Amino acid sequence: MSPDFDFALGETADMIRETTHRxxxxxxxxxxxxxxxxxxxxxxxxxxxxxxxxx
Incomplete structure (x- = not known):
């Protein structure tokens, strides 16, 4: 069984991505x-x- 990794960058990165996309x-x-x-x-x-x- 492999360990679970969370590769999410977090809310700040999500906000930057959404803002730049818009x-x-x-x-x-x-x-x-x-x-x-x-x-x-x-x-x-x-x-x-x-x-x-x-x-």
């Missing part, structure tokens, strides 16, 4: 085609990403 879905995904086609990223998103700790 941000990318709402703010980045709508621009994805342009980002890829023009090799461009909207400068105005950097402060918002920084506020989320994504720097």
């Amino acid at each position: 941000f990318s879905r709402e703010r980045i995904a709508p621009l994805a085609a342009r980002v890829d086609a023009d090799d461009w990223f909207p400068r105005e998103l950097w402060p918002d990403m920084g506020a989320l700790g994504l720097h």
Whole structure:
């Protein structure tokens, strides 16, 4: 019998994952085609990403 391991990272990691997923879905995904086609990223998103700790 093997020991039970809990690989969950906890509520904090879950919250970070959910927040970044929501941000990318709402703010980045709508621009994805342009980002890829023009090799461009909207400068105005950097402060918002920084506020989320994504720097």
